[in-house]
Amino acid sequence: MNDQLAASHSNNRLKRDLTVRKMTGIVAMAAMLNPLNSSMISVALLKIASYYQISIAQTSWLILGYFLMTAIGQPVMGKLADLYGPRRIFSAGLIFVALFSLLSVWAPSFGWLIALRILQSFSNTTLFPAGMAMLQASAAAAGTNDGKIPVSATGMISFTNNITAALGPVIGGFLVYFIDWRSIFWINVPIVMLIMALFRLWIPREQSSAATDRSMAVWRIQLDIPGILLFSSTLFGLMYFLQSMKNGPIWWMLIAAASSFSVLIGYELRSENPFINVRFLKSNLKLLMVYVQYAGTSFVYYCILYGLPLWLQQLRGYSAKETGLILLPLLVSGIVATQVAVPIISRYTYRRSIVIGYMFLVLGTALLLLVKSDTTLTWLLAVLAILGIPNGLANVGWQTALFTLAKPGETGAASGLFLTFRSLGSILATSLIGAVFSGKATTGSLNEVAAVIFAASLIMAATSFSRKLV
Numbered sequence: 001m002n003d004q005l006a007a008s009h010s011n012n013r014l015k016r017d018l019t020v021r022k023m024t025g026i027v028a029m030a031a032m033l034n035p036l037n038s039s040m041i042s043v044a045l046l047k048i049a050s051y052y053q054i055s056i057a058q059t060s061w062l063i064l065g066y067f068l069m070t071a072i073g074q075p076v077m078g079k080l081a082d083l084y085g086p087r088r089i090f091s092a093g094l095i096f097v098a099l100f101s102l103l104s105v106w107a108p109s110f111g112w113l114i115a116l117r118i119l120q121s122f123s124n125t126t127l128f129p130a131g132m133a134m135l136q137a138s139a140a141a142a143g144t145n146d147g148k149i150p151v152s153a154t155g156m157i158s159f160t161n162n163i164t165a166a167l168g169p170v171i172g173g174f175l176v177y178f179i180d181w182r183s184i185f186w187i188n189v190p191i192v193m194l195i196m197a198l199f200r201l202w203i204p205r206e207q208s209s210a211a212t213d214r215s216m217a218v219w220r221i222q223l224d225i226p227g228i229l230l231f232s233s234t235l236f237g238l239m240y241f242l243q244s245m246k247n248g249p250i251w252w253m254l255i256a257a258a259s260s261f262s263v264l265i266g267y268e269l270r271s272e273n274p275f276i277n278v279r280f281l282k283s284n285l286k287l288l289m290v291y292v293q294y295a296g297t298s299f300v301y302y303c304i305l306y307g308l309p310l311w312l313q314q315l316r317g318y319s320a321k322e323t324g325l326i327l328l329p330l331l332v333s334g335i336v337a338t339q340v341a342v343p344i345i346s347r348y349t350y351r352r353s354i355v356i357g358y359m360f361l362v363l364g365t366a367l368l369l370l371v372k373s374d375t376t377l378t379w380l381l382a383v384l385a386i387l388g389i390p391n392g393l394a395n396v397g398w399q400t401a402l403f404t405l406a407k408p409g410e411t412g413a414a415s416g417l418f419l420t421f422r423s424l425g426s427i428l429a430t431s432l433i434g435a436v437f438s439g440k441a442t443t444g445s446l447n448e449v450a451a452v453i454f455a456a457s458l459i460m461a462a463t464s465f466s467r468k469l470v
Contacts, residue, residue: 333392
């Protein structure tokens with residue numbers, strides 16, 4: 001009898017472990033849609049500008065709008081996932097991603113394309129926080145890794161995100177070259193269909209304890225609508241100010257953004273259900289630094305991802321397909337670095353992976369400063385290979401730090417806020433590229449961007465050595 005009970009317990013444990021692995025695969029596939037859609041468009045901007053007869057600077061709103069909605073939507077959807085059950089939020093997100101991606105193909109004007117891309121972004125914001133909340137629940141049920149998300153799962157998700165973000169320009173380049181720019185939107189549909197099929201096949205329906213008939217009053221209180229509006233106005237004001245710098249800064253927008261931010265902090269400190277838990281971040285300096293450093297890392301990465309393709313296509317005359325292939329070393333080295341990061345973190349700590357990653361980031365951005373208009377392709381490929389290493393080492397380190405420091409019951413909200421800070425970094429990067437590359441891309445403008453991200457890399461590297469902060 002005891003042997004039978006032991007065998008039954010062992011079988012149940014194996015099934016739960018298998019569910020965790022399957023859930024990890026599904027979350028990784030779903031989470032890749034955000035970096036895929038944010039990076040594919042980098043090689044399609046020239047074609048979109050030509051089709052709608054607009055300037056390159058105007059196309060930056062496709063990127064800014066996407067990241068603005070991501071920054072706002074991630075914490076909201078993370079909160080909804082924690083409150084109402086992540087499976088429900090996750091499934092709805094997949095459906096709307098496919099819908100708005102398909103509608104973008106027939107956008108009659110550039111304004112419509114921006115609106116549909118913003119809606120696509122909002123739908124995408126459900127997938128990572130809801131997915132991580134489901135993964136946390138699966139890990140807790142399986143009893144693996146003390147109920148926390150395993151490092152191997154974090155590594156796989158980070159690995160997939162890094163691959164997708166780096167591979168996005170390659171995929172986008174081939175789609176634009178062999179089909180047209182619209183294909184970077186409809187390509188989401190078959191991916192979503194595959195994820196939905198595997199999700200329904202592999203993952204049993206959750207036994208969510210969250211009520212499905214909450215009143216609108218409770219819904220408003222739990223979601224902290226004033227906090228969301230204040231956060232949104234802060235981001236919009238900052239983004240609008242940064243965009244205005246190329247033609248003359250609108251200082252009152254910066255003042256408005258700063259005022260809105262001050263009110264936001266004061267309000268969130270008093271709120272019982274804050275949109276951004278300022279009290280918790282204030283008492284947990286290391287978690288706050290996870291968010292800030294991740295924003296900085298994203299800023300550097302997206303400056304490269306959006307600035308270099310414009311320079312390669314406009315100044316060096318490469319096609320979208322060729323540009324995507326040139327960026328391939330960024331992908332390959334990122335894949336290798338991600339695989340190296342997992343054993344480093346398992347054997348030592350996430351801090352060591354972050355420190356090593358930032359050393360390569362400083363080196364890579366320093367080498368980017370030396371790029372000239374006649375720099376050989378071999379040199380460019382070598383620099384990109386170096387810049388891909390921190391994309392693996394540092395990002396896996398920060399994701400592991402997040403789930404180590406965050407409370408298990410707040411995984412969805414913590415994950416959402418994590419990607420919000422990535423979006424903040426991306427918004428800053430897009431604004432910088434828009435200001436510096438306001439006309440035709442030049443080597444001087446590329447060097448200006450390189451100088452800024454080199455300085456940012458030095459600051460982040462210096463901070464990573466502090467045990468009080470990391």
